[in-house]
Each structure stands twice: as structure tokens, then as C-alpha cells.
Amino acid sequence: MFSFDERVIPLDVWITSFVDWLVEGYRWFFQIIKWPVDFTLSGVSDGLQAVPPLLVILVFGIIAWRVSGFKLAGFTVGSLLFIGLLGFWPETMITLAMVFSSVVFCTVVGVPFGIWAGRSDRFNDLLRPVLDAMQTTPAFVYLVPIVMLFSIGNTAGVLATIVFALPPIVRLTSLGIRQVHPELVEAALAFGATNWQVLLKVQIPLALPTIMAGLNQTIMMALSMVVIAALIGAGGLGAPVVLGLNTLDIGLATVGGLAIVLLAIILDRITQSMGTKKKN
Amino acid sequence: MHALVIDLVQESRTAQKCAMENNMEKIVIKNLYKVFGSDPKKGLSLLEQGKSKDEIYEQTGLTVGVQGASFSVNKGEIFVVMGLSGSGKSTLVRMLNRLIEPTSGEVLVDGEDVLKMSKAELVKFRRSKTGMVFQSFALMPHQTVLENAAFGLELDGVDKKDREERATDALKQVGLEGWEKAYPNELSGGMQQRVGLARGLAVDPDILLMDEAFSALDPLIRTEMQDELLKLQDRHERTIIFISHDLDEALRIGDRIAIMEGGRVVQVGTPEEILQNPADDYVRAFFRGVDPTGVISAGDIVRDTQPTVIWHTKEGGPRATLEMLSNRDRDFAYVLDSERRFLGIVSSDSLRDAIDKGNGKSKLEHAFLGEVKSVWDTESLQDILPLVASHAWPIPVVNSESIYRGVVSKNRFLRTLHRAENGSHFEQPAA
Numbered sequence: 001m002f003s004f005d006e007r008v009i010p011l012d013v014w015i016t017s018f019v020d021w022l023v024e025g026y027r028w029f030f031q032i033i034k035w036p037v038d039f040t041l042s043g044v045s046d047g048l049q050a051v052p053p054l055l056v057i058l059v060f061g062i063i064a065w066r067v068s069g070f071k072l073a074g075f076t077v078g079s080l081l082f083i084g085l086l087g088f089w090p091e092t093m094i095t096l097a098m099v100f101s102s103v104v105f106c107t108v109v110g111v112p113f114g115i116w117a118g119r120s121d122r123f124n125d126l127l128r129p130v131l132d133a134m135q136t137t138p139a140f141v142y143l144v145p146i147v148m149l150f151s152i153g154n155t156a157g158v159l160a161t162i163v164f165a166l167p168p169i170v171r172l173t174s175l176g177i178r179q180v181h182p183e184l185v186e187a188a189l190a191f192g193a194t195n196w197q198v199l200l201k202v203q204i205p206l207a208l209p210t211i212m213a214g215l216n217q218t219i220m221m222a223l224s225m226v227v228i229a230a231l232i233g234a235g236g237l238g239a240p241v242v243l244g245l246n247t248l249d250i251g252l253a254t255v256g257g258l259a260i261v262l263l264a265i266i267l268d269r270i271t272q273s274m275g276t277k278k279k280n
Numbered sequence: 281m282h283a284l285v286i287d288l289v290q291e292s293r294t295a296q297k298c299a300m301e302n303n304m305e306k307i308v309i310k311n312l313y314k315v316f317g318s319d320p321k322k323g324l325s326l327l328e329q330g331k332s333k334d335e336i337y338e339q340t341g342l343t344v345g346v347q348g349a350s351f352s353v354n355k356g357e358i359f360v361v362m363g364l365s366g367s368g369k370s371t372l373v374r375m376l377n378r379l380i381e382p383t384s385g386e387v388l389v390d391g392e393d394v395l396k397m398s399k400a401e402l403v404k405f406r407r408s409k410t411g412m413v414f415q416s417f418a419l420m421p422h423q424t425v426l427e428n429a430a431f432g433l434e435l436d437g438v439d440k441k442d443r444e445e446r447a448t449d450a451l452k453q454v455g456l457e458g459w460e461k462a463y464p465n466e467l468s469g470g471m472q473q474r475v476g477l478a479r480g481l482a483v484d485p486d487i488l489l490m491d492e493a494f495s496a497l498d499p500l501i502r503t504e505m506q507d508e509l510l511k512l513q514d515r516h517e518r519t520i521i522f523i524s525h526d527l528d529e530a531l532r533i534g535d536r537i538a539i540m541e542g543g544r545v546v547q548v549g550t551p552e553e554i555l556q557n558p559a560d561d562y563v564r565a566f567f568r569g570v571d572p573t574g575v576i577s578a579g580d581i582v583r584d585t586q587p588t589v590i591w592h593t594k595e596g597g598p599r600a601t602l603e604m605l606s607n608r609d610r611d612f613a614y615v616l617d618s619e620r621r622f623l624g625i626v627s628s629d630s631l632r633d634a635i636d637k638g639n640g641k642s643k644l645e646h647a648f649l650g651e652v653k654s655v656w657d658t659e660s661l662q663d664i665l666p667l668v669a670s671h672a673w674p675i676p677v678v679n680s681e682s683i684y685r686g687v688v689s690k691n692r693f694l695r696t697l698h699r700a701e702n703g704s705h706f707e708q709p710a711a
Contacts, residue, residue, distance in 0.1 A: 181416075181418070183414060183416045183418040184418055184420060186379055186414075186418065187412065187414055187418035188431075188435070189379060189406070190377060190379055190406060190410070190412040190489075191406060191407065191411070191412070191431060191432035191435055191479070191483065192403045192404070192405075192406035192407030192408075192432065192435050192436065193403075193435050194403060197435055201420075201434070201435070202420065205420075205422045206420075206421070206422060
């Protein structure tokens with residue numbers, strides 16, 4: 001009887017040598033990919049840290065007030081002040097910059113892919129297993145190759161975050177495009193719309209609330225990667241949590257976690273209000 | 281309201297006649313086929329071998345949508361394509377602007393084959409020549425009524441001021457003034473379809489394609505919209521292809537009707553032609569349950585059987601007329617002028633009265649019966665029923681130039697109804 005005692009397919013070996021081969025031969029390629037991410041991240045991060053904290057809080061308060069109302073504005077200002085008083089202001093700004101950068105790249109890449117998938121069944125079929133893998137593969141699996149290809153630090157953290165946070169915006173953009181009534185597309189064609197016009201004047205405007213929901217989900221996923229990104233040397237609010245974990249400093253870990261939760265609620269409520277505003 | 285509708289129906293029919301006389305064929309469809317599925321050409325060759333739609337589906341899984349449709353639509357007429365669901369009528373209309381790509385055949389619009397157009401030419405054709413109105417309205421929910429009405433113009437790149445002006449005008453035409461800033465979901469179904477109609481009209485197309493445009497509306501609103509369409513058609517003649525599964529609608533607005541069954545066009549003709557001479561049992565079955573009085577017009581059953589006299593200024597007219605009536609053993613005479621326009625009716629009793637009172641100087645008009653009314657030859661039996669029922673004399677029928685065509689008697693009216701109920705064959709109209 002066959003008992004699976006021996007390894008017949010040495011897949012792990014193959015993968016290791018494949019990644020080694022990539023690292024040796026094509027590191028330059030990954031450095032090129034890294035560059036725009038690095039550039040955006042350091043720009044946003046430096047910017048946020050240069051601005052006086054109270055001004056940042058004020059701007060967030062105004063945004064919350066504009067998209068929702070006084071209630072959310074009050075919560076936002078209060079939470080940010082509280083985070084500042086906990087002594088996590090610089091970390092919060094780094095996390096914010098990382099979330100912002102990864103979300104920007106997720107949007108830039110995800111929305112076009114989502115539109116393509118929404119309009120082509122074939123591409124959608126091709127893309128779905130890839131997205132499934134991106135969402136379900138434990139982050140620890142791709143942390144190693146990311147470190148090998150991009151080294152450690154904030155930028156590598158953002159890249160890992162992009163991998164994890166990309167699927168929702170692609171999926172929901174595709175869904176939004178598919179949800180547009182075929183009659184509306186037909187009506188546009190009947191009046192002489194070109195493919196571009198159908199996309200720009202009918203499909204995207206009508207898919208926008210769904211795309212915004214995807215953006216919201218992507219932001220949430222990005223925030224949930226903060227701690228994992230800290231494992232490969234990324235700074236921000238994940239760092240105190242990881243440090244607390246390593247040193248069994250329960251207080252430090254909890255306070256770091258609390259700041260992440262508060263930031264998540266703020267970003268979630270603001271982007272959700274933006275989505276529903278567009279709908280009305 | 282009712283009188284207005286009759287008026288409009290009449291005018292649109294006259295318009296149709298003019299178009300027929302000019303024989304201006306706006307759209308010509310030749311041998312149009314649509315086979316849905318992975319290998320349409322195979323379906324075509326099976327059709328050529330004489331296989332039926334069902335056999336082809338069983339053998340190959342291909343669905344025959346439209347098979348061998350050929351007909352032409354005249355400029356300025358309302359051409360109704362009628363059939364049950366699945367008969368291919370929606371497919372047919374979508375092949376005219378290639379929303380559905382035909383498998384084979386020709387669609388000539390103003391002599392140009394739409395199927396040979398390049399992508400760019402097709403876009404131009406759709407923008408300039410056709411407008412379309414949909415059963416589901418298909419309004420853009422994110423745009424205001426005005427933006428919706430201006431949609432076609434926006435696609436065409438008309439600048440904002442210009443297109444809003446034209447869209448405002450189109451909205452005015454359909455009676456939606458003042459609703460420009462509303463959103464479609466704030467309007468009732470009828471009003472939404474008015475927006476749909478305005479969108480179709482704003483691009484000022486030669487051809488309006490209407491796909492079950494009023495089917496989603498409740499009956500009262502539907503009738504109102506049909507009237508609206510006829511009114512618009514009266515003001516600005518367009519070639520309208522109207523898809524419908526509603527027979528009453530087809531008969532009400534159609535100058536000509538094409539009946540489709542199983543992807544085939546089984547009969548094309550005016551409502552009267554089809555009613556009087558249905559091509560096959562399918563068409564006949566369609567008309568079962570139709571109230572014939574709404575379809576047959578006075579002109580269809582008019583008979584020139586009554587004595588007529590030509591009015592003149594000479595004295596002694598009444599005596600001569602009375603003499604003629606008693607010679608022929610008739611009670612009524614129909615008085616016409618020298619161009620055979622209907623003037624009035626005299627009876628033997630009224631002639632005697634006039635002669636007695638006039639001392640030999642009486643004229644024919646002194647003997648005219650009061651409350652005499654003539655009817656147009658386009659009025660339906662339904663409309664003339666009260667007149668026929670309430671007067672002793674046969675009702676005079678005139679054409680659109682007031683020329684006397686004959687009469688409809690009670691007897692003839694009843695006999696027509698009797699025939700209509702016993703079979704779908706009506707007697708041919710009097711020559």
C-alpha cells in the first residue's frame with residue numbers, strides 16, 4: 001500500500017529555487033515596482049508628520065462634518081485627540097500614510113481591473129481564482145518573498161498590504177459594473193454611444209456607490225494588515241502591538257490595538273458616508 | 281377627448297394614404313434571419329433544408345429568432361409589429377439598428393444597407409437617424425429628467441446650452457414642462473415613459489423604434505400615451521416602428537400591422553385588411569375576442585343604396601323629389617350639392633309638409649329633417665352605433681372631403697355584427 005511516507009512532489013524546493021532565481025536575476029525589476037510606492041509613501045508620511053497635529057485633527061474634523069455631520073466630526077476629533085494624548089501621534093501618522101498609499105495603489109490598479117472583469121466574462125473567470133488566493137493565502141506566506149525581493153521596512157509593509165487589500169475593490173467594481181441594468185447599456189448603445197461613452201456615462205456613474213463600498217472594504221483590510229506589516233519592520237501603530245507581544249507588555253499591546261480600532265472606525269464611517277452621499 | 285382621438289386617427293390615416301401614394305419606402309427589410317447560438321450559419325443552412333425552428337433547436341441547440349422576414353415600411357407611417365412573446369418581434373426591431381447583429385439579410389434605410397456599415401458609420405446612424413423607446417423606460421437613474429432627455433444629444437457632442445434647449449423643447453412636446461430638474465424615480469410610470477419619448481424625440485430622428493413602449497403602463501395611461509403619440513405624429517411625421525403584443529393597441533395606432541409568429545412574419549397589412557382577410561389560423565386566433573365594432577369603420581360597410589337628389593335653386597324641387605320617392609317606394613332622399621357633398625335628408629312626410637306650407641314656392645331645404653348628422657367613413661362602428669340606433673333613417677357617410685359615400689342602415693349594421701361574431705370573415709367593403 002502507498003502510505004505517503006515519502007515526498008513525491010518537492011514543490012517547496014521548486015518554489016524556493018524559483019524565488020532565489022527571481023531575487024538574483026530580477027531584483028532590479030522589483031526595485032522599479034517599489035519605487036513609486038516608496039515615493040508616495042514617504043511623501044505622504046513626511047507630509048503628515050510635518051503638519052502640526054492639531055491642524056490634522058481639524059482637517060479630519062471638517063471632512064467628517066462635511067460628509068456626515070457634527071456627530072461624526074465630534075467622534076473623529078475626540079478620538080484623534082485621545083490617540084495623541086496616548087502618545088501615539090507619530091505612529092498614527094505613519095499608519096495613516098501606509099494605509100493611504102496602499103489604498104491609492106489598490107484603487108489605481110483595482111478599479112481598471114474591476115472594470116475589465118465587469119465587462120468581460122472571460123477575464124472575470126481568469127481573475128477570480130487569483131483574487132481568491134490573494135484573500136485567503138495567509139499573509140505570512142508571502143511576507144518572506146516580499147522581504148527577499150523588497151527588503152524590510154515601511155515600503156515592504158505597504159506592498160504586503162496591497163496584496164491583501166486589493167481584492168475587495170476589484171470584486172466590487174466588477175460587481176458594480178455588472179449590476180448596471182443591461183437595458184441602460186442597450187439604451188445608450190441605441191442612441192449611438194461608443195464603448196467609452198457607455199463606460200464613462202452609464203456604467204461607472206451607476207457603479208460608483210458599489211465601487212465606494214469596495215474602497216471602504218479595501219481601507220478596512222489595509223488597516224487590518226498594520227500589525228502583520230509591523231512583523232517585517234514596518235512602523236506605525238503595528239509596532240507597539242508587536243513589541244508588546246514580544247515583551248509580554250499587555251498594556252502597550254492593548255493601547256496600540258485601541259488606537260488602530262479608533263482609526264479604523266473613523267476611516268470606515270467617513271468613507272461609508274461618502275459612498276451613500278453619492279447615491280442620493 | 282374622444283372626438284379628438286377620432287380626429288387624430290383620421291388624420292394619421294390620411295397621412296398614411298398620402299405616403300402610400302408617394303410610395304416612399306423608408307425602411308426595406310429583405311430576408312432577415314437571426315439565429316442565436318454558437319454556430320448560426322449551421323442553423324441557417326438547416327433552415328434552408330426546410331427544417332423547422334423546433335427541429336433545429338432539438339438537433340443543435342440553436343435558437344431561431346427571426347426567419348426570413350421581408351417587408352417595407354413607408355415614410356411617415358406607424359408600422360406595428362405584433363406577436364406573442366417569443367415570436368421574435370423584439371429581436372426584429374433590434375436588428376434594425378443592430379443592437380442585435382442579424383445572421384443574414386438586408387436592412388435598407390433610405391436605400392443604404394445598415395448591415396454593411398462600419399462601427400463608426402453605425403454610431404453615426406444611431407445618433408442621427410434613429411431614436412428608441414423601451415418597455416422598461418431605461419432612463420438613467422443618476423441623471424435628471426432634462427439630462428435624460430438630452431442624452432442622445434450629449435453622446436453626439438452637442439454643446440450643453442444647445443442640447444438643453446432642444447431637450448427642454450422635447451419635454452414640452454410630451455407635456456413635461458417644469459419637471460426638468462426632477463429625477464426619474466420621482467416620476468410615475470407614465471411620466472417616466474414621457475421622458476423616454478422625449479429622449480427619443482430630442483435627437484429629431486427620422487425613425488422612432490418603440491419596443492413595447494407602452495406595455496408596462498396601466499391601461500388608462502397607455503391609451504393616453506397612444507393619443508399623445510398620434511398627436512405628435514400629426515405635428516411631425518416620423519416613421520415609427522412600434523412593437524406590441526396588444527392587439528387593441530396595434531389596431532388603434534397602426535397604419536399597417538405586421539404579425540409575427542415563431543420568428544416569421546405571417547401577414548402584413550392595414551388593420552382592416554388583416555381583420556377581413558386573416559392569412560391563417562394563427563392570425564385568426566389573434567383576433568378572436570376582438571370587438572369588431574372597434575375595428576370596422578363606417579367606410580368599410582357603407583352602401584350607396586339610397587336615392588339621392590342634387591340640390592338646385594329652382595322652385596318645385598320638393599314636388600319632384602316626392603314624386604321620385606313614391607315611384608321608388610322609398611321614405612328618405614339624401615340631398616347633395618353639385619359636387620356630391622352631403623347637405624341633408626328629406627322624407628316623404630317632410631316634403632309633404634313643406635309643399636303644404638310653401639304654397640308652391642317651397643324649396644328643398646325647407647323639407648330638411650332636423651338633427652341629421654353625417655359620419656366620417658373612418659369612424660368605427662362603435663362610434664356610430666348611437667346614431668344608427670337612435671334615428672329612423674340610414675346614417676349618411678362622408679369621406680374626409682365631405683363627399684357623400686352612401687349610408688349605413690340598421691339592417692346592415694346588425695348583419696355585419698352577426699357575421700363578425702360567427703366567423704372572422706367580414707364582407708368585403710363596398711366598392
